[in-house]
Amino acid sequence: MRNRSEQTICAISTPPGTGGIAVIRLSGPGALQLAQKISPGLLKKTIQSHRAYFSMIRDSSGELLDEAVITYFEAGKSFTGEQVVEISCHGSEYISEKIIDLLVDHGASLAEKGEFTFRAFMNNRIDLVQAESVLSLIQSQNQASARVAMRQLQGHISRKFESIESRLTWCLAHIEASIDFSTEGIDVVDPLVLLEKLKALRQEMFILVSSYRSGRLIKEGIKAVLLGKPNVGKSSLLNLFSEDDKAIVTPIAGTTRDVIHGATLFEGLRFTLSDTAGLRETRDEVEKIGVDRSHKEALRADIVLYVVDLTSIDAQEIRQQLQSVAGPLIILLNKSDLVSSPQITQAREILQSLIPTLEEKDTILTSHLDPDTRIRVLTAVKNKLGQMNVMDEAVVTSARQYEMSKYSLDMLDVSISELEKKMGAEFIAMYLKESLLSVQRILGHVFDDQIMDRVFKEFCLGK
Template sequence: MFDASRETKTICALASATGTAAISVIRLSGPDSYKIIQKACKSLSKKKLESHRVYLAKFSNLKNEVIDQVVVTAFDQGKSYTGEETIEISSHGSPHITKKLLEALVEYGAVTAEKGEFTYRAFMNDRLDLVQAEAVLSVIESQSDSALKMSLRQLEGKVSEKFQSLEDKLTWCLAHIEASIDFSTEGIDVVDPQVLIQKLKELKAELEVLTNSYSQGKILKDGIKLVLAGLPNVGKSSLLNNLVLDEKAIVTDIAGTTRDVVEGSTFFNGIKFNISDTAGLRETTDVVENIGVQRSLKEIESGDLTLFVFDSSLGLQQGDLERFRMVKGNALVLANKADKPHSEKPSEIKQKLQDLGGGPRVIDILPVSALDVKARDTILHRVSTIMGSEKFSDESVISSARQFELSNAAMHLIDQSIGELENHMGSEFVAQTLKNSLLALQKILGRYFDDQIMDRVFREFCLGK
């Protein structure tokens, strides 16, 4: 991903957001950072720049035209984010100025940074590991207090410490297995297989906790996605508006009002809920509405939980049952319009849906009224218990799909090695399985990496980070 020939270059990029602002910050990192800024700012040319000091200076281009008066902050090699000599230039926040400053820096010998290249350099200079590099992105993107707290723990290295300790324990097991094969591993005792099995079981249990924490981490990072589905006119759009406290979707008493997917989001007890309202599921000859129905089905598949809505004042209709069967996964059934007279009890409704065979797993039936402000609390509270977000702890959790996949793979390989030991398979087999498991763990922190890993970690980064 990042070409090795770039490593000796000094890179530059806008580190703050694009657009007009009070100030903008440009970052310069690499061996020539001080030299370049001293060429651009004549008043600094004779000075010895000191780390962590700020200098007010006029910045000029090669033609000696002053572009802006800027504030320059210097960071010595070893004392910066990247670990390299770094300069931060705070200029007036005009896109025209920042463009000209960057052009001038390139004229003076810098190259434009690629996405994530500053953090990549920080990783290469051992300023952070890959788990922390991923946390940098989560910190920037965090949208709630709980997401920020989780990301900061990861950035501090709390999750890395856990993986590090697992890696150490696995290395111990591997060394002792290898001692029974290879006599060159002198000084390491051959331990009883039962002791190894016990150690590996403990290791697996620890890894399992970390792997399973991904469901919490993912919710904290991305939120919970709910999809409203059901027949036309049952009140899906009214419920969306109620949930997101905004008139996002058009509500009328005409069946087939919503044609496209309408999205909204809201926060409840520190968790973000992304909610999609979909076109009512019905068979229709209307071309546009039909496309809407297809989109609804696709949307339902991408959600964490379907909120299946029906009009409880009419009772469950044949149409509801047919639509219900189109849905997959898990569903919370909302018996809407509960402000109107209704006769079916939740238990009867649940029975009817279960007797259907097919369709999603019904988690609960909730009588609600979209016209009632209290519906929001009732629904989101119930969803939080279903998704477990009510009981989220302050423990260190993982929130990256990459870490989850590798941690899961490492755990399964440890499980496999336990089976191999129990079945008295040769130490060579067990050692190989443990080596594969160790490799997966090493990829998590980046002790082992290749282009594919680097690409996966850094491709989502923005420019200047």
């Protein structure tokens, strides 16, 4: 992708297959000229930016290939920052590919994956975080993730990182200046002021790093696994939650052998649910593999929904099965339609004695015959996994941004403790530089060693 900004790239921007229309995008210095080559009629018109032109697309022999609408965006006023032409043609794979062939014959290059966005980044239309959000937006499958991605594209999270970047630069510049002027006895910055600034930055970075957990769940969806012994009603619950008839339900224990997935949208979030083979000792080879898969699925999940049958509670068995559950857990007291309230109270007492840390909200009465069960369980899962109403906050959703923010935070932590221990400015500067570099890498800004300039802009030597 590098060093080809002189070339004009082209690609079909709509998904493969047949559709009402297909859109072909051209970007680069020769975009308009190429469009005029395949649609000579355009030469007779005065082409203005952001205007659409009804055009005839002709092949090299002059034969009419398609009627299309061509939209022109002049350089500096397009997504990529370059001259861009979008050709909306009839959505036949043959026609759109033929148009691409024609453009290539006239000198266009086939775009590589993500190259339009890459050019937008190289031309400073967007930063790296925004470039990543373009991808998230395209991939979003629910309201929450689309909204978060849209806000990122608008620069919501970039502004947070930029603000951190700018203040970190200030701190680093002052520390470096204090190294330079230490022999002259000039106190460039009060260490207490510096400490206060770094701690404030640390807090902001910490919030961003912590937002990743929710960010990931918003982007990728929440993975919940239904676990429990055979016949407690796991498959019935999967069908209820996913509003589908995915899993086979029978009164025969051991019906579910493999992991079955269901998905559902709830309050803007995507839930992926997996139903598993009931946990029990078995001689059946196939069932054994199924039970093994159940355990593996539980490890991969964000939350385990452990199902117990209120009509047959076996404390010993529950204790043993819960041993392998490490992460967040909610217990579903199922078949509640079949029991009386003293039985429910007794079941809750048994569970409480098994898991002393269990809170009331972590046990939910369920029955596949009660339509409110779905809402109750999905709401509880959402609440259990923490602040998911963060759609309006700046949320880190990319692993890259998370790793780099985490590194930046770690380096900030070290800088703060070095400063508190009154270590030499050189050490503090070294860690701060690492922290800053990581933020700059997040945004795709190149680190520029001109921080001293900034210092001199702020105060003069004569002071």
